[in-house]
Amino acid sequence: PACFLGRLVIKVYNEDNTSKAIEVPPDVTARDICQLFVMKNHCIDDHSWTLFEHWTHLGIERTIEDHESVMEVLSVGGMDTDCRLYFRKNYAKYEFFKKPLVFFPDHMFSMSSETNGIVDASELIETFVKSSTCPEVHGYLHAKDQSRKSWKKFYFVLRRSGLYFSSKGTSKEPRHLQFFADFTDCDIYSVLSARKLYGAPTEFAFCIKSTKSCSARDLKLLCADVEHTKTCWITAMRLLKFGMQLYQNFIQPHQKQKVSPMRSISENSLVAMDFSGQKTRVIENPSEVLSVAVEEGLSWRVSFSSKHFGTIPHITIHLAQPWFHGKLSREEAQRLITQQGLIDGVFLLRDSQSSPKAFVLSLCHLQKIKHFPIMPVDDDGEVFYSLDDGHTRFTDLIQLVEFHQLNRGILPCKLRHHCTQITL
Numbered sequence: 001p002a003c004f005l006g007r008l009v010i011k012v013y014n015e016d017n018t019s020k021a022i023e024v025p026p027d028v029t030a031r032d033i034c035q036l037f038v039m040k041n042h043c044i045d046d047h048s049w050t051l052f053e054h055w056t057h058l059g060i061e062r063t064i065e066d067h068e069s070v071m072e073v074l075s076v077g078g079m080d081t082d083c084r085l086y087f088r089k090n091y092a093k094y095e096f097f098k099k100p101l102v103f104f105p106d107h108m109f110s111m112s113s114e115t116n117g118i119v120d121a122s123e124l125i126e127t128f129v130k131s132s133t134c135p136e137v138h139g140y141l142h143a144k145d146q147s148r149k150s151w152k153k154f155y156f157v158l159r160r161s162g163l164y165f166s167s168k169g170t171s172k173e174p175r176h177l178q179f180f181a182d183f184t185d186c187d188i189y190s191v192l193s194a195r196k197l198y199g200a201p202t203e204f205a206f207c208i209k210s211t212k213s214c215s216a217r218d219l220k221l222l223c224a225d226v227e228h229t230k231t232c233w234i235t236a237m238r239l240l241k242f243g244m245q246l247y248q249n250f251i252q253p254h255q256k257q258k259v260s261p262m263r264s265i266s267e268n269s270l271v272a273m274d275f276s277g278q279k280t281r282v283i284e285n286p287s288e289v290l291s292v293a294v295e296e297g298l299s300w301r302v303s304f305s306s307k308h309f310g311t312i313p314h315i316t317i318h319l320a321q322p323w324f325h326g327k328l329s330r331e332e333a334q335r336l337i338t339q340q341g342l343i344d345g346v347f348l349l350r351d352s353q354s355s356p357k358a359f360v361l362s363l364c365h366l367q368k369i370k371h372f373p374i375m376p377v378d379d380d381g382e383v384f385y386s387l388d389d390g391h392t393r394f395t396d397l398i399q400l401v402e403f404h405q406l407n408r409g410i411l412p413c414k415l416r417h418h419c420t421q422i423t424l
Contacts, residue, residue: 008071012037012051012085012424015336020424024070031066031249037087041422047253048341048417050090053187056082058216059197060189060207063090065242066249076211083214087424091417092341094250096235100124103235105228109135128239129247134160137236138172139229142201143180144221151201151223156180158236163208181208181220183241188234194223204230208237227342227367318349318397323418325350333362334369336419342367345416349374349397359397361387365412372411374400387411 008026012033013019022036030051038045053073054061064073064085074083096103104124127135137158142151143165154165157172162182166172186208191198194205198221205223224230239246318324325333328350337346342364352358352373359374374397376383377390384393385400388410394400404415 010070010074010085012087013054014087014424015421016423018424026071028070029066030064030068030070031252033070033085034066034087037424041424043420043422045253046417048089048091048093050088050093052086052088052090053189054084054086055189055214056084058209058214058219059192059194060209060219061086061192062187062189063093065238065246066252067245076214089340089417089420091346092231092343094246095341095343096239097125097247097250104232108137108139108229108232110138125239125247128236129244134240135236137233138170139233140225141229141233142223142225144198144200144223146217146220149199151199156222158233158240160240163237183208183237185211187211188237188241190230190234191221191223202226206230206234231342231367321349321398321401322420323348323401324397325419325421327351327353329353330360330362330371333360333371336421337362337364337369340419341417342369343417344413346419347415347417348419349401359385361411363411363413363415370412 007023008028009021009023011019011021022033024033024036033051034049035045037043038049043049051064051070052061053064064070070085074085076083109124124135139156140153141156142153143156144151155170157164157166157177163180164177165180166176167178168176171177189207189209191200191205191207194200194203198205200221200223202223202225204225204227205221207222208220210218222233224233319326325336325348328336328348330353333348333350336348340346344365346364348362350360350362352360355373355375357376361372361374363370363372372387374385374387375389377386377393379393384390384395385397386393387400392409394403401415403409404411406414408414
């Protein structure tokens, strides 16, 4: 960062590596910067916009927590480091507060104080954020030998005092537990291209990096067998390091909304009306309200399209949608969804690489990314789009997306969060 009259100028990057320099005060937090870009870019603030710390030469990155000082992050290693700030979505940032059972599998947790050694996952968060207690996290991980290039599998145990590995199988006896790391002056990063850069046994690697070092030699590298296990360990370490502060970060934006409701009396008294028939009527069923809204949106688009553009636009109307990513490859789609959070319902649409007039819906479900072809169906010269060989047809991609935001249809889950790429 460059200093300018007591304020600092920092550079922030987005998905396509374009950047913008902004002037900020020295005490600026990650949340402040996200709020600034949300405002400047007229984004919808759904509290998932996130600032990432990205080290290009190390191939690692992490979410900068909302409360953290950005200047402290950038001060590591001085001006000559290649630490970059990225602004993008992270839908999984606080998902563990909403669905702890999904994030924390039973077999990885126990409470030392419990007689049966098993902890209820719904109480997990509470025990994490209290400084006096902490659930014990345990399981196998591959660790990289710092002196050699080899990786070895050990049984690891995470406690309030730090991370340990057992020198004898799954023994937790003090004489067998060896200290691996603590989190007082360290941060936890996800490793990108782990196989290529570090010869990891899988791509699900993460590392513990000292805040005082930016050398690859000092990284404590770990690797899980599956994505879910990696996510669980990183989440547990974040909770252990930041505790109650993470919960405060999660509830803060929602508290603000409750304190000062901006809705007017007239807005509160609005009701959904159906104007499609001979008589108007009040709609009381919430699901019907949604489907009528979708219908109205569709008929508005059709009349707007024919009025302003003739008959072509319903085919190209999706081009302006934030969920449509054009000629994105399958690999790039997977990378983008992984970056923005592997939670159910994160999706994007893109052009098909194998069929010129077709499209693909890439969707995350159960931490796996699946790709569903959307094929054009010709019916007497009129083109429709379908996910199920023409059984369910949609006049354009917007209608298809809006339908699947309300109904699962043939998909494993509803479309909940679209991947966004913005220009800063």
